[in-house]
Amino acid sequence: LAIQENRVATVQCLSGTGSLRVGGEFLARHYHERTIYIPQPTWGNHPKVFTLAGLTVRSYRYYDPATRGLDFQGLLEDLGSAPSGAIVLLHACAHNPTGVDPTLDQWEQIRQLMRSKALLPFFDSAYQGFA
Numbered sequence: 001l002a003i004q005e006n007r008v009a010t011v012q013c014l015s016g017t018g019s020l021r022v023g024g025e026f027l028a029r030h031y032h033e034r035t036i037y038i039p040q041p042t043w044g045n046h047p048k049v050f051t052l053a054g055l056t057v058r059s060y061r062y063y064d065p066a067t068r069g070l071d072f073q074g075l076l077e078d079l080g081s082a083p084s085g086a087i088v089l090l091h092a093c094a095h096n097p098t099g100v101d102p103t104l105d106q107w108e109q110i111r112q113l114m115r116s117k118a119l120l121p122f123f124d125s126a127y128q129g130f131a
Helices: 016-030 046-052 072-080 104-117
Strands: 035-040 056-061 087-091 120-124
Touching: 016 046, 016 120, 035 046, 035 072, 046 056, 056 072, 072 104
Parallel strands: 035 056, 035 087, 087 120
Antiparallel strands: none
């Protein structure tokens, strides 16, 4: 539906880091909100890439070491507290570095929350096909 309504844009870049940097700079220059929320923990390059691109980096809870699983309640609370329009980095699959992914039902709840808060999803899809 989003493609049919011309609400999707793509760009090809060199490497994962290069793609994130180009996307981050584009958002810093052309999007009204300059804060990006990244999962905690996340890939070590994420904070620096987005900071150097001109975005303010904040984190949201993602992994619970006690359960070795997703801290879903923490994720919902943190994203629920994010300002309207904030950018949210999501790992499409095979979350780096934990490998923990939301269930389909959890993805649906994340989608509903993001839509209700007008949060902008920014997907890092480095490991599609591995999870």
